[in-house]
Amino acid sequence: MTRPLAQNGTVTAFLDAAERLLIEVGYANITTRRLAEEAGANHGLVHYYFGSMEQLFVSVLERYTDRLITRQRAMYAGDEPFIEKWRKAMSFLDEDRQSGYQKIWLELQALAWNQPELRERLAREHRKWIATLTEAFAPAMAEYGLDTQRFPVEAMVTLVVTFNEGIILERLGGIDDGHTALLAMIDSWLVSLEAAKCGRKDDHDARALP
Amino acid sequence: MTRPLAQNGTVTAFLDAAERLLIEVGYANITTRRLAEEAGANHGLVHYYFGSMEQLFVSVLERYTDRLITRQRAMYAGDEPFIEKWRKAMSFLDEDRQSGYQKIWLELQALAWNQPELRERLAREHRKWIATLTEAFAPAMAEYGLDTQRFPVEAMVTLVVTFNEGIILERLGGIDDGHTALLAMIDSWLVSLEAAKCGRKDDHDARALP
DNA sequence: AATTGGATTAGTCAAACGTATAACACGACA
DNA sequence: TGTCGTGTTATACGTTTGACTAATCCAATT
Numbered sequence A, B: 001m002t003r004p005l006a007q008n009g010t011v012t013a014f015l016d017a018a019e020r021l022l023i024e025v026g027y028a029n030i031t032t033r034r035l036a037e038e039a040g041a042n043h044g045l046v047h048y049y050f051g052s053m054e055q056l057f058v059s060v061l062e063r064y065t066d067r068l069i070t071r072q073r074a075m076y077a078g079d080e081p082f083i084e085k086w087r088k089a090m091s092f093l094d095e096d097r098q099s100g101y102q103k104i105w106l107e108l109q110a111l112a113w114n115q116p117e118l119r120e121r122l123a124r125e126h127r128k129w130i131a132t133l134t135e136a137f138a139p140a141m142a143e144y145g146l147d148t149q150r151f152p153v154e155a156m157v158t159l160v161v162t163f164n165e166g167i168i169l170e171r172l173g174g175i176d177d178g179h180t181a182l183l184a185m186i187d188s189w190l191v192s193l194e195a196a197k198c199g200r201k202d203d204h205d206a207r208a209l210p
Numbered sequence C: 001a002a003t004t005g006g007a008t009t010a011g012t013c014a015a016a017c018g019t020a021t022a023a024c025a026c027g028a029c030a
Numbered sequence D: 001t002g003t004c005g006t007g008t009t010a011t012a013c014g015t016t017t018g019a020c021t022a023a024t025c026c027a028a029t030t
Helices: A007-024 A032-039 A044-050 A053-076 A081-099 A100-111 A116-143 A153-172 A179-198 B010-026 B031-041 B044-050 B051-078 B084-100 B101-112 B116-144 B153-172 B179-198
Strands: none
Touching: A007 A032, A007 A044, A007 A053, A007 A100, A032 A044, A032 A053, A044 A053, A044 A153, A053 A081, A053 A100, A053 A116, A081 A100, A081 A116, A081 A153, A081 A179, A081 B153, A100 A116, A100 A153, A116 A153, A153 A179, A153 B153, A153 B179, A179 B153, B010 B031, B010 B044, B010 B051, B010 B101, B031 B044, B031 B051, B044 B051, B051 B084, B051 B101, B051 B116, B084 B101, B084 B116, B084 B179, B101 B116, B101 B153, B116 B153, B116 B179, B153 B179
16 A cells, blocks of 8 residues: 555655755654655655655665665674774764764654654664674674673673764764764774784783773 | 743743653654643743743753753762762663653754754753863872873763763663673772772782773 | 556645734732 | 733634645556
């Protein structure tokens, strides 16, 4: 009934327009008519293809997370040393900010706070993200000789994910203070770990948190 | 003209109702009429007292941040050892979640993403928070003998603030995984620092990150 | 050439919206 | 007692909203 096959470009045009408007005005200011105008289509088609605005946002989320997870997987699957992957991930932090990509993610998040269905979908994608990171961190921590008794992989992954989310949140609020210092600190710490890994015999002086 | 003196309880009733609705339905679903009903007042009074919904949200933000900063200041001003202050702060993380306090903060944040005026006000409050934390962290790090060359105070404060924001964000999205492990890791690390502080002569084996 | 069916259009509809205003209540003050 | 001003109410106005429908278009098929 609703949601016919998307063999033509109209559905894609709606999804693209929705992403653009999420960046520009936020989910609360998107109406069917405004969306249709942005997409260059008739506003009746929103109901025709998606049934409702809520279902449209679900489609936006699905397409968005598909692209994101694909990118994440590809990055951490490479053969480069961990520090290179890390730097790549941190460069995404800048790219995604300028492209407005993070605004989309947070707007969908804010929308989900008041919509159980979207919330569950977002939580599922989050768990995928955690799993991907855990797979990358566990061997890296072993390689660096970190004491996983004192510093469990789960805790380290959670730390990294949460402070990344915090940075994204702050930047969207127009706050940049301290981010550079923090990322520089982590980077130089990784460098020291990388160096210790090469020249290590059996000393563990780089294992403890400050 | 607008915003007469608030000597009666109606203005407060509106602000309370707004906070309740921010928790329950989010900013996008709050209308003047629904707000007035929640406050038990006539919906014409919203315009009478605040001029517009936007100005009402500004008032909500002001009252909210005033209470928050006051609490923060009082906590970090105490004489207890740093680890006690830390535990108190982390207990707020739970209390504020259950009271819905964090939902209010994030809803205002999301609203501010698309409203420059609110955005600037929130950024100002954020800087106050950073300043308060920096004043508490700097002496603590010196006391623990942490190498502020490798681990600058600014970077550590930013790390703590951002991962806290990340935790709040995740929890609002229904995600709890890893938070307990992370907080436990930090707590035991602080305990080891506290112990090292007492029994220290001049060895610095607890200074480095893992 | 005729037919068919999905894609698209224009327009309708009731409900809800923010805003505004005239009228009312009532204690303070003259 | 009469007047004044603030707090409050009831109501109205014009607009916009999401949802829906009937009519039209058009390319592919028969």
